[in-house]
Amino acid sequence: MARITGPVCRLCRREGMKLFLKGSRCDTPKCAFERRDSVPGMHPYRRGKLTDYGLHLREKQKVKHYYGVLERQFRRYFAEAQRSKGNTGNTLMSLLERRLDNIVFRLGFATSRAHARQLVGHGHITVNGRKVDIPSYLVRAGDKIRVKNRASSLQAVQASLAENQRPLPDFLTREEAPIPQGEVVRLPDAADVSIPVQTQLIVELCSK
Template sequence: MARYTGPKTKIARKFGEAIFGDDKSFEKRNYPPGQHGNNRRRGKKSEYAIQLMEKQKAKYTYGILEKQFRNMFKRATAAPGITGEVLLQLAESRLDNVVFRMGIASSRPAARQLVSHRHITVNGEKVNIPSYQLKAGDVVAVREKSKSLEAIQNSLANANHVYEWITWNTEKKEGTFVSVPQLIQIPENINVQFIVELYSK
């Protein structure tokens, strides 16, 4: 599957926040990219530009391509509830995102790779689809043969985030996706209303 593999700091600078996690390069140059850097005059952004930027931020944050994102929006529109909130909930319920949230991987791309390489199980079954949608109560675990992987051990050792909708058992190296998070619980700085307005045009 095609995915963005270019310079991440440049993208983070475009949005003005470290959307890919801790980034020392971003901290040094937290202004928009370009030849003139901070000195370039930037006119007021149009409503469309703001909406488009918010959609792109969401796509880069969760590592989702345009076609996937559009399909996810269609699912969110058809589902009961507020479309924008459901959209983010669908993104948060992806297996690669939950593996990242649990601390099994240090980033979403790393989590996607672990899932693709069959290091992760869901309810005891191997699942190698990063976009697999988890349901409340699903148990996500590191496969028995993969528990000694250095990358997983290092990531778990440095994991310090606690999320209300996820539980984690360090001894068993498994966690439970307790429930779909509410919009207020999701830590990502994404204005879903702009995305809904963009797709509604």
């Protein structure tokens, strides 16, 4: 299962904005972006202005880092979005938002998407009563996401819910007791993404 394993705080600095890759730490003064918001590298203030290609590339890299997907995965999502009817950029963001690890994170069951990926991979999450341990599983409208009724699963999720300060998106509902669970009310779209994304730049770059 491929994943980003390097220092993630550098990714926020590289993209020039918080991507909330370290969970609750990102909301504290310890956040690396708060302490040092320059781009990583030996001479961060000598960088020139981005070219047109650079602007397109940075937008794509920002989305990849935000959702924790690698290049091959991202290309598959883009190819599927191109085959679908409707706006390619909006469909792409909808596919990424529908990932199970993202849904678990947006429900507040995990402190970060990396944490959510681990919860799913270790079998702590069920979808419609069946265990799903594939983080890239795409949820559908009406799916019910529930934490397994066992001590280790409940303890991990309840700790995340206790420190969760993120608002619940409109396309999800959540119940915290007696067992944390949520439901996908509708399919998400580009407007539900919690960071600004210029999807047109991504489409132009990946269509070449």
